[in-house]
Amino acid sequence: MRIGIIGAMTVEVQMLKDMMQNVNVAKVSGIEYYAGTISDVEVVVAQAGVGKVNAAICTEAMILKYEPSAIINIGVAGGLATALKVGDIAIADTVVEHDMDTSALGDPIGFISGIDIINIPCGGWVTEALGVAAKKIDGISTLCGTIVSGDQFISSKEKKTELVNRFDAIATEMEGASIGHVCYMNDVPFGVLRAISDSADDEADMSFNEFCEMAAKNSLKVILSFLETVKEN
Ligand code: ADE
Numbered sequence: 001m002r003i004g005i006i007g008a009m010t011v012e013v014q015m016l017k018d019m020m021q022n023v024n025v026a027k028v029s030g031i032e033y034y035a036g037t038i039s040d041v042e043v044v045v046a047q048a049g050v051g052k053v054n055a056a057i058c059t060e061a062m063i064l065k066y067e068p069s070a071i072i073n074i075g076v077a078g079g080l081a082t083a084l085k086v087g088d089i090a091i092a093d094t095v096v097e098h099d100m101d102t103s104a105l106g107d108p109i110g111f112i113s114g115i116d117i118i119n120i121p122c123g124g125w126v127t128e129a130l131g132v133a134a135k136k137i138d139g140i141s142t143l144c145g146t147i148v149s150g151d152q153f154i155s156s157k158e159k160k161t162e163l164v165n166r167f168d169a170i171a172t173e174m175e176g177a178s179i180g181h182v183c184y185m186n187d188v189p190f191g192v193l194r195a196i197s198d199s200a201d202d203e204a205d206m207s208f209n210e211f212c213e214m215a216a217k218n219s220l221k222v223i224l225s226f227l228e229t230v231k232e233n
Pocket of ligand 1: 077079155174198199
């Protein structure tokens with residue numbers, strides 16, 4: 001079993017790369033893939049860059065070159081559910097591309113023509129194992145639900161309310177649904193694991209700058225716990 005792990009920013013993946021053993025690095029389409037082991041589990045780790053297109057390029061190349069058994073997207077997110085505070089963990093059971101909009105043609109917002117769905121389901125066992133892994137970390141609370149992605153940093157109360165009302169979303173970020181879309185089309189189970197850096201409201205930029213690093217570390221703690229869980233089973 002090989003687990004693919006994708007983050008957008010350096011702070012979201014660097015610690016994993018530093019911990020890896022037996023590392024082989026390959027560059028495809030400008031993205032570096034670190035293949036090796038963590039806790040004796042085979043992994044491939046990549047920093048995709050920010051946004052849906054970078055994430056899609058990274059995911060497709062990872063699937064074709066490394067044939068991972070599952071792909072997990074890690075990193076930080078804006079919290080939408082009131083229960084989620086800065087530092088908490090959001091785990092997706094479904095993901096949505098919130099900026100996909102062919103409503104002028106009669107489709108609901110978020111509808112992806114071709115696969116003809118709005119909510120892309122995560123791999124059941126991946127979501128479950130991420131939940132188990134998160135519970136093992138003291139002092140971090142976790143919520144599972146829909147995580148939405150778009151090529152926008154959300155920083156207004158109005159947009160936040162819209163995302164909550166339209167998609168019943170718990171968190172927002174910029175890559176997870178794109179990774180999910182590519183995995184869905186390739187029949188690869190996937191999960192999205194995010195720690196909250198801000199509340200996607202009018203103060204989101206300040207909160208992100210202050211708490212991004214702390215939140216990214218929480219996401220890394222959970223993925224390490226996940227790899228331990230995978231090793232045991
Ligand atoms: N990642 C972290 N916070 C975010 C936000 N508010 N919007 C989009 N992506 C994010």
